[in-house]
Amino acid sequence: MKRILISIALLATAVLTSGCGIFTKTGTGSPSTDSVKAPAVDMSGKTGIVAHRGFWNCREAGFSQNSIAALRLAQENGFWGSEFDVHLTGDGVVIVNHDNSINGKLIWNTPYSDLKNELLKNGEHRPTLDEYLVQGAKSKTTMLVLEIKKQKDAEHEDMLLDKCVAALKKHHLFKPDRVMFISFSLHVCQRIAKEYPEFVNQYLNGDKSPEDLQKDGINGIDYQYALLGVKSSYIKRCQDLKMSTNVWTVDAENIMKKMIANGVNSITTNEPLTLREVLGDNELKISK
Ligand code: MG
Numbered sequence: 001m002k003r004i005l006i007s008i009a010l011l012a013t014a015v016l017t018s019g020c021g022i023f024t025k026t027g028t029g030s031p032s033t034d035s036v037k038a039p040a041v042d043m044s045g046k047t048g049i050v051a052h053r054g055f056w057n058c059r060e061a062g063f064s065q066n067s068i069a070a071l072r073l074a075q076e077n078g079f080w081g082s083e084f085d086v087h088l089t090g091d092g093v094v095i096v097n098h099d100n101s102i103n104g105k106l107i108w109n110t111p112y113s114d115l116k117n118e119l120l121k122n123g124e125h126r127p128t129l130d131e132y133l134v135q136g137a138k139s140k141t142t143m144l145v146l147e148i149k150k151q152k153d154a155e156h157e158d159m160l161l162d163k164c165v166a167a168l169k170k171h172h173l174f175k176p177d178r179v180m181f182i183s184f185s186l187h188v189c190q191r192i193a194k195e196y197p198e199f200v201n202q203y204l205n206g207d208k209s210p211e212d213l214q215k216d217g218i219n220g221i222d223y224q225y226a227l228l229g230v231k232s233s234y235i236k237r238c239q240d241l242k243m244s245t246n247v248w249t250v251d252a253e254n255i256m257k258k259m260i261a262n263g264v265n266s267i268t269t270n271e272p273l274t275l276r277e278v279l280g281d282n283e284l285k286i287s288k
Helices: 002-017 068-076 129-136 154-170 186-195 210-215 225-230 233-240 253-262 272-282
Strands: 047-051 081-088 094-096 143-148 179-183 201-203 220-224 244-248 266-269
Touching (some): 047 272, 081 266, 094 154, 129 154, 143 154, 154 186, 179 186, 210 220, 220 225, 225 244, 225 253, 233 244, 253 266, 266 272
Parallel strands (some): 047 081, 143 179, 201 220, 244 266
């Protein structure tokens, strides 16, 4: 009975302190090694579903990754998060796209007007971040997982981050319970840690230990599943450091089960309905 009461108390604490159902905002200020502003890890034991580039892998989205339809479908299905990628065009427009080129045109060398009408499979034009966030703002129960892609140099990565922050503010989405950041760029993650420590900020590149990231104030990892299979201690070490954990990109049921058993907070997948089935009652959702 005593153990049950302690569990209920811990769960109640998590619910009361959690802004979005999984992570807790723990303050602002510059990070330091002894007081990293790490969002606390959810203690419910449930796992969030992150739709990779939106819920694109279905007829309704026209099988179009990073489309506005794919974001809308992720929201309508109530997935915990919906991931998307952003780049900076040659004339300084932030657009939503995965690769750094579109039909042979390098995004950072090309003005948006020359990219806009390189249509997605479902007929949408390449969305600007501004257009994308109009849809993003329509749901409070799906976290926007914003991947800031590497740019040609740190100066352009800074410009991209600044423009993302400005766009999020414009759409009233610059809030830790509405958006989180991920990046392969250590520079981007370090800047977010320094300037916006209250946001979940996960490093993607897999070449840093949890302890090394914490020294920089970076409060989460988002690593490839094969790496986390080899370095399975990373998840427990992140939990001990109160760092958040996500794994990409898991489409096979057996790997989903393994990662859930390892205790990751959330899983990025192209097959969110399969993951939903695997999780059953253990799916983490954001309540309104
Ligand atoms: Mg991505």
